[in-house]
Structure formats: structure tokens, C-alpha cells
Amino acid sequence: MLIKTAEDAGMHEHFEMIMPLRWSDQDLNGHINNARIVTLMEEARVRWLNSTAASEGLETFQCPKVVASLNVEYRKPVSYEDELLLVLDITRVGNGSFTVRHTGIQLGSSVFIGTTVVVPLDRESERPRKLTAAETAYLLRYAETASVAG
Amino acid sequence: MLIKTAEDAGMHEHFEMIMPLRWSDQDLNGHINNARIVTLMEEARVRWLNSTAASEGLETFQCPKVVASLNVEYRKPVSYEDELLLVLDITRVGNGSFTVRHTGIQLGSSVFIGTTVVVPLDRESERPRKLTAAETAYLLRYAETASVAG
Amino acid sequence: MLIKTAEDAGMHEHFEMIMPLRWSDQDLNGHINNARIVTLMEEARVRWLNSTAASEGLETFQCPKVVASLNVEYRKPVSYEDELLLVLDITRVGNGSFTVRHTGIQLGSSVFIGTTVVVPLDRESERPRKLTAAETAYLLRYAETASVAG
Amino acid sequence: MLIKTAEDAGMHEHFEMIMPLRWSDQDLNGHINNARIVTLMEEARVRWLNSTAASEGLETFQCPKVVASLNVEYRKPVSYEDELLLVLDITRVGNGSFTVRHTGIQLGSSVFIGTTVVVPLDRESERPRKLTAAETAYLLRYAETASVAG
Numbered sequence: 008m009l010i011k012t013a014e015d016a017g018m019h020e021h022f023e024m025i026m027p028l029r030w031s032d033q034d035l036n037g038h039i040n041n042a043r044i045v046t047l048m049e050e051a052r053v054r055w056l057n058s059t060a061a062s063e064g065l066e067t068f069q070c071p072k073v074v075a076s077l078n079v080e081y082r083k084p085v086s087y088e089d090e091l092l093l094v095l096d097i098t099r100v101g102n103g104s105f106t107v108r109h110t111g112i113q114l115g116s117s118v119f120i121g122t123t124v125v126v127p128l129d130r131e132s133e134r135p136r137k138l139t140a141a142e143t144a145y146l147l148r149y150a151e152t153a154s155v156a157g
Numbered sequence: 158m159l160i161k162t163a164e165d166a167g168m169h170e171h172f173e174m175i176m177p178l179r180w181s182d183q184d185l186n187g188h189i190n191n192a193r194i195v196t197l198m199e200e201a202r203v204r205w206l207n208s209t210a211a212s213e214g215l216e217t218f219q220c221p222k223v224v225a226s227l228n229v230e231y232r233k234p235v236s237y238e239d240e241l242l243l244v245l246d247i248t249r250v251g252n253g254s255f256t257v258r259h260t261g262i263q264l265g266s267s268v269f270i271g272t273t274v275v276v277p278l279d280r281e282s283e284r285p286r287k288l289t290a291a292e293t294a295y296l297l298r299y300a301e302t303a304s305v306a307g
Numbered sequence: 308m309l310i311k312t313a314e315d316a317g318m319h320e321h322f323e324m325i326m327p328l329r330w331s332d333q334d335l336n337g338h339i340n341n342a343r344i345v346t347l348m349e350e351a352r353v354r355w356l357n358s359t360a361a362s363e364g365l366e367t368f369q370c371p372k373v374v375a376s377l378n379v380e381y382r383k384p385v386s387y388e389d390e391l392l393l394v395l396d397i398t399r400v401g402n403g404s405f406t407v408r409h410t411g412i413q414l415g416s417s418v419f420i421g422t423t424v425v426v427p428l429d430r431e432s433e434r435p436r437k438l439t440a441a442e443t444a445y446l447l448r449y450a451e452t453a454s455v456a457g
Numbered sequence: 458m459l460i461k462t463a464e465d466a467g468m469h470e471h472f473e474m475i476m477p478l479r480w481s482d483q484d485l486n487g488h489i490n491n492a493r494i495v496t497l498m499e500e501a502r503v504r505w506l507n508s509t510a511a512s513e514g515l516e517t518f519q520c521p522k523v524v525a526s527l528n529v530e531y532r533k534p535v536s537y538e539d540e541l542l543l544v545l546d547i548t549r550v551g552n553g554s555f556t557v558r559h560t561g562i563q564l565g566s567s568v569f570i571g572t573t574v575v576v577p578l579d580r581e582s583e584r585p586r587k588l589t590a591a592e593t594a595y596l597l598r599y600a601e602t603a604s605v606a607g
Contacts, residue, residue: 027477030503031340031496035333041224042199042331045192046481053480074191077229084223177327180353181346181490185483192481196331203330341524342495349492373534374491379527 020149022055022095026111028087039085045077048109048121051093056125065145071128073135075104079121089113097150098122103135105146170299172205172245176261178237189235195227198259198271201243206275215295221278223285225254229271239263247300248272253285255296320449322355322395326411328387339385345377348409348421351393356425365445371428373435375404379421389413397450398422403435405446470599472505472545476561478537489535495527498559498571501543506575515595521578523585525554529571539563547600548572553585555596 026047034040039047056068085091092112099106104126111119129136138146176197184190189197206218235241242262249256254276261269279286288296326347334340339347356368385391392412399406404426411419429436438446476497484490489497506518535541542562549556554576561569579586588596 029496029500030507031334031342031499033335034331035335035337036221036223037335040331041227042192042195045195045227046479049192049481050479057480071186073186073231073234075231077191077195077227077231079227081223081225081227179346179350180357181349181484181492183485184481185485185487187485190481196329199331200329207330336521336523341527342492342499345492345495345527371486373486373531375531377491377495377527377529377531381523381525381527384523 019096019151022051022059022149024051024054024093026051026091026093028085028091030087033087039087039091041079041081044079044081044085044111044119045121047091047093047111048079048123049074051095051109052107052123052125055095060145063145065141067139067142068127070130070136071133073126073128074123075126076124077121078123079119081119083113083116083118085111085113085118091118095149097146099124100138100143100146100150103127103137105138169246169301172201172209172299174201174204174243176201176241176243178235178241180237183237189237189241191229191231194229194231194235194261194269195271197241197243197261198229198273199224201245201259202257202273202275205245210295213295215291217289217292218277220280220286221283223276223278224273225276226274227271228273229269231269233263233266233268235261235263235268241268245299247296249274250288250293250296250300253277253287255288319396319451322351322359322449324351324354324393326351326391326393328385328391330387333387339387339391341379341381344379344381344385344411344419345421347391347393347411348379348423349374351395351409352407352423352425355395360445363445365441367439367442368427370430370436371433373426373428374423375426376424377421378423379419381419383413383416383418385411385413385418391418395449397446399424400438400443400446400450403427403437405438469546469601472501472509472599474501474504474543476501476541476543478535478541480537483537489537489541491529491531494529494531494535494561494569495571497541497543497561498529498573499524501545501559502557502573502575505545510595513595515591517589517592518577520580520586521583523576523578524573525576526574527571528573529569531569533563533566533568535561535563535568541568545599547596549574550588550593550596550600553577553587555588 028039032039032043056072060068090113094110094112096108097105098108104124107123107125109121109123110117126135127138128134178189182189182193206222210218240263244260244262246258247255248258254274257273257275259271259273260267276285277288277292278284328339332339332343356372360368390413394410394412396408397405398408404424407423407425409421409423410417426435427438427442428434478489482489482493506522510518540563544560544562546558547555548558554574557573557575559571559573560567576585577588578584
């Protein structure tokens with residue numbers, strides 16, 4: 008059951024941050040390592056869901072979360088010297104999971120695009136749980152084309 | 158142009174190794190971190206392509222390589238205490254890239270499956286180069302269903 | 308109060324392991340990174356105190372532990388390609404802490420020597436606790452010159 | 458030969474930065490890992506010597522550098538949630554090496570103090586080289602009690 012299909016190109020909200028890089032994020036090839044980019048995606052996601060969402064009144068995303076699936080397209084090498092902007096939004100909202108898109112931008116170009124399927128866990132049982140209505144509403148604000156499976 | 162479509166379920170070769178884990182690979186949730194699993198995939202791939210292939214006479218894969226694309230399905234939590242077997246094979250051989258599949262096995266179950274598109278670079282120009290005939294032949298030995306694009 | 312000063316050059320026990328290295332442990336300079344060597348020291352120590360000691364009947368070191376102090380002398384670059392042997396012993400046993408020495412050996416030479424002051428914590432209060440008699444006895448087997456402060 | 462012993466308590470310069478932390482810097486115990494703190498010290502040092510010094514006209518510290526020795530006193534747990542200030546100054550200037558002190562401050566308290574002996578290398582030979590007069594002068598501005606061995 009599709010309950011929302013927004014065609015609001017660019018009209019939805021985004022979470023943005025300049026991601027500080029470390030010299031040690033570079034590998035022997037002189038660029039930020041591809042596995043480390045996954046850590047940078049994680050860091051931006053944690054700051055959004057655990058801190059920013061909480062500061063906006065939604066604290067339930069501070070629960071443990073599992074990554075069920077990951078996809079990254081590496082478009083250009085990421086350099087330590089240049090500022091890295093991370094832009095996050097939502098590409099899917101399901102019953103018990105949602106998909107975050109992480110776009111890395113350096114010197115005005117998209118350097119990587121990664122999506123992560125996030126599954127919130129019940130704090131007690133440590134098992135997957137349903138998204139609350141408040142969580143779904145929050146995520147949909149950041150969704151270009153979001154759906155909730157029936 | 159498809160030059161090979163093997164339907165040799167399980168008949169092809171695999172690169173296998175027990176991947177040593179570190180206590181620090183665990184995150185706050187008490188499991189091996191999802192980004193660190195990408196590092197473990199990388200480590201197995203490096204040992205295969207930079208060392209094992211070279212010991213079998215194919216040294217050209219010691220060139221710099223770029224990861225163009227990454228996909229990981231996380232099926233079960235990976236624990237520090239249990240032995241992790243990594244099994245690598247090839248799912249695609251192209252003109253200038255190939256796709257490595259990394260299957261993680263713990264306690265007899267598949268805990269993750271990840272694929273990585275690898276692009277070998279020319280050592281001088283640091284630009285993508287064509288696979289050599291020897292490289293293609295080597296990779297096809299490890300391919301379940303391999304194709305070379307024309 | 309000094310209760311033991313062994314002068315048993317080489318007569319005491321050691322914990323030894325070959326420490327598997329990762330390609331990503333290297334930094335831009337092409338050697339294992341100096342901070343990563345601290346992680347390798349940690350990994351050897353965890354395997355000794357959390358696993359080996361437990362398999363010898365001493366399970367209490369599986370408690371949370373804090374590092375209070377760290378010293379490393381880096382003698383030679385550590386390379387990814389060569390086998391790294393880590394040899395651990397004890398240089399001090401106190402009331403509520405002890406000092407582990409980690410010697411890294413590559414190609415027959417000592418490449419680093421690091422000492423770490425470890426403080427076991429009470430599992431409930433997460434505060435420093437006294438070493439038990441069994442812990443002290445265990446550590447003294449690995450001590451060249453060990454003392455227990457009064 | 459001691460050529461300078463400043464007794465200028467607090468009168469010398471310091472390099473300061475807020476060090477961004479990552480969720481993944483935490484270990485199972487819920488604090489920033491002790492080995493990761495060495496990486497944070499490295500990051501502050503790299504930003505100072507490779508970037509800030511260069512922006513002030515001293516570019517020669519962008520050469521490869523080796524850490525010869527490391528000491529860290531961990532005074533309090535470092536938490537991911539609180540801002541970490543890193544303050545760097547110089548405690549020793551030698552002929553071919555110098556010692557950087559890294560003080561970590563969180564919530565107004567010193568949480569760790571670490572010193573690192575840094576050895577600049579000749580870019581061609583990759584062997585230790587003498588400090589230049591400009592380098593020595595730069596470092597002495599940041600030195601509380603600095604000496605140059607004869």
C-alpha cells in the first residue's frame with residue numbers, strides 16, 4: 008500500500024553537515040578510503056537521527072538501530088584537503104525500516120551517493136519494531152518519494 | 158558481447174580465508190560494525206588479488222585499484238567471538254572492471270553478502286585501464302556467471 | 308610494600324601471538340600507522356586476558372577494564388607484508404592495576420615496545436577494584452620484575 | 458647544550474582546535490577508545506603542522522614525519538556527546554626531533570595528556586633530517602620549556 012508518492016523535486020527537507028575528515032581516513036592510494044566513507048555516512052546519520060531529531064522533539068530514534076542493507080556508488084575520489092558536505096534525505100519509509108540516502112559533495116560535485124536501509128530495534132527485546140506515527144511523519148518530511156508498505 | 162555464461166553452480170573456484178576479527182571492530186551495539194565489515198571484505202580481496210594471485214603468477218593485480226560501487230546485504234549480526242569465514246568469487250568480468258562477491262559465514266550461516274565493483278588503474282597515469290587477457294582468464298576461473306562486455 | 312622482585316631474566320611466561328595485519332592499517336607513509344599499533348597491542352591484550360586466561364580458569368579479567376596510561380617506543384617501521392609477532396608479559400602488579408608490556412617483533416627485530424597500565428573495573432559500579440589473589444598470582448607468572456604496592 | 462629554557466608559564470602560544478568526534482570512536486565500554494585518542498592527537502598535530510604552519514609561511518613540516526615515541530595519561534573517560542578541545546604545545550625541541558604535548562579538555566577538565574616525539578624525514582631519502590632554523594624558531598614560540606641539544 009503506497010500512502011505517499013511525492014513528486015516534489017527538491018521541495019522536501021534535507022539534513023546537511025560539513026563532515027570533518029581525518030588524515031588517517033586516507034588509504035595508501037592517497038584518497039579517503041571507500042570503507043571509511045561508510046563510516047562518514049554513519050556519522051552523519053547518527054547526528055541526524057540521534058541528535059537533531061531529538062532536539063526537534065523526536066527522541067525515539069535514539070534506540071539501537073541495525074543496518075540491513077548498504078549501497079554506495081563512488082563517483083570521484085574524496086580528498087582530505089577539501090571540505091566534504093553530506094546531504095541526507097529519505098528515499099523509502101516502510102513499516103519497520105526506512106532508507107536513508109547520503110550524498111557526498113566536494114568542490115561542487117557529487118563524489119558519492121550511498122543508501123542505507125535502517126531498522127530500528129526495540130530497546131528491551133533488541134528485535135525489529137514498527138515505526139511510530141511520529142517517526143513516519145518525521146521521515147516523510149525528508150522524503151522525495153516515500154512509501155509505506157501495507 | 159557476452160563471451161561466457163557459465164551455469165556451473167558451485168563448480169567454479171573460490172578464494173577462502175578465515176578473517177581474524179578485532180575487539181575494536183565491535184561497535185556500541187556489541188556486534189562487528191557494518192562499516193568495518195566493508196574493511197574485512199577489502200582485506201580478503203587484497204589478500205586474494207595482491208598476494209594469492211601473484212603467488213599463482215598473476216602480478217598485475219598489484220596495481221592501484223578503485224572501488225566504483227559497493228553493495229552489502231547484512232543478514233545476521235557478526236560476533237567477535239565466533240570464527241568468520243570469507244568466501245570470494247566473481248559475478249561479473251567486464252572490459253575495465255569486475256565484480257567481486259564476498260560471502261561472510263559464521264557458525265554455518267551466511268551473515269552477509271557483499272559485492273564490490275573493482276576498477277584496476279594504470280600505474281603511471283592512475284587512470285582506468287583494460288583488463289589483460291591473463292587477468293580475464295584468471296577471474297573467469299572464479300566466476301559462476303561471468304560476462305565480458307564488448 | 309614490595310612483595311616480589313624476580314630477577315628471572317627470561318624465565319617467566321609470555322603470551323605470544325602472530326597478529327594479523329590489514330592493508331588498511333597502513334597510512335599514507337606506507338607503514339602500519341602508529342595509532343593502529345596501539346590497537347594491535349589492545350587486541351593481543353584482549354585475547355590474552357579475556358580468552359586465554361579464561362580458558363586457563365581465570366574468568367574475572369573479562370570484566371570491563373580501563374587503560375590509565377600508555378607508552379610506546381617505535382623502533383622500526385612495521386610493514387604489512389611481514390609477519391608480526393606480539394609478545395606480552397607483565398612489568399608491574401599493583402593493588403588495583405597492572406602494567407602489560409607488548410613487544411612487537413618483525414623479521415627477528417624488535418619493532419616496537421609498548422607498556423599499558425590496565426585498571427580492572429567492578430562490573431556493577433564500573434569503578435576500580437582490587438585485584439583478586441588469583442589474578443595477582445596469574446599475572447606474577449608472567450612477570451619479570453613484579454611488585455605489589457602495599 | 459641547552460640554548461633556551463623559558464619559564465614563561467602560560468605565556469607561550471598554543472594550537473587549539475575543537476576535535477570532532479565520531480560515534481564509531483566509542484568502544485564497547487561506551488567511551489572514546491584509548492587507541493582512537495591517539496588518532497585524535499595525530500589529527501590535531503597534522504592540522505597544525507601541515508596546514509596552520511604552512512598558512513603562516515612554514516611549509517617544510519609538510520614532509521613525511523615519523524612518530525618515535527608516544528606517551529598518554531588517560532585521566533577521565535572521553536564521551537562522544539561532549540565537545541573535546543585539543544590544546545597543543547611543544548615541550549622539547551631537539552636537533553632532529555621535537556616533542557608535542559596534546560592536552561584534551563572536556564567539560565572544563567583535562568581528560569588526557571599525551572606527548573609525541575616527532576621526527577621529520579627528508580622527502581627524498583626518507584631518512585631523519587635536521588630541523589631548519591625556521592622550524593626551530595616556529596616551534597620555540599609554542600614551547601614552555603624548550604631546549605635544543607647541541
